[in-house]
Amino acid sequence: MREYKLKIKGGSDFVIVSPKVIAALVKEIYNTPQKELSVAVERIMPEDFTQYLMRVINSNRYTNDQFRFREILEDPITNQHIYQILQEQLGEMRMDDNSCFEYFELESVDGEAGINMECSEPFFWACKDCAARFVYMFPGGGQERIVVEYPKEK
Numbered sequence: 001m002r003e004y005k006l007k008i009k010g011g012s013d014f015v016i017v018s019p020k021v022i023a024a025l026v027k028e029i030y031n032t033p034q035k036e037l038s039v040a041v042e043r044i045m046p047e048d049f050t051q052y053l054m055r056v057i058n059s060n061r062y063t064n065d066q067f068r069f070r071e072i073l074e075d076p077i078t079n080q081h082i083y084q085i086l087q088e089q090l091g092e093m094r095m096d097d098n099s100c101f102e103y104f105e106l107e108s109v110d111g112e113a114g115i116n117m118e119c120s121e122p123f124f125w126a127c128k129d130c131a132a133r134f135v136y137m138f139p140g141g142g143q144e145r146i147v148v149e150y151p152k153e154k
Helices: 017-032 047-060 079-090 121-128
Strands: 005-007 035-039 093-095 101-109 112-119 134-138 145-148
Touching: 017 035, 017 047, 017 121, 017 145, 047 112, 047 134, 079 093, 079 101, 093 121, 101 145, 112 121
Parallel strands: 005 134
Antiparallel strands: 005 093, 035 112, 101 112, 134 145
16 A cells, blocks of 8 residues: 655645545546546535635634735635635645646636646556555644545445
């Protein structure tokens, strides 16, 4: 069994990507036959989590530098801004010091937020391996195992 360490370089900003978001993303990649895929944002980040993040960020934006997100000038932060932060942070995700994606871009189709991505070869094959174990390395140094619920074999 191979273990992979996943880390997001969030700089000084609060990292909004949780292990559950990564687990949902790994499952989406597992279920697709090619390295390039498109996925609705809500399939990896549920609406209730997006709303929670908006409340946390907007409540703390001017009292804690971590929640400032200086690239977003509008106030308050909206769900589109959360998706923008998600794109930037997941686009920077690394697996054992290698980039996970060739590209990771936010798009809008019929008013719905989506992500177009191309996985790096190593990350794609790691996501395809049901026996692989992923460990999320938090910016502060903590770790958490990512639990991916793969479909049952028939």
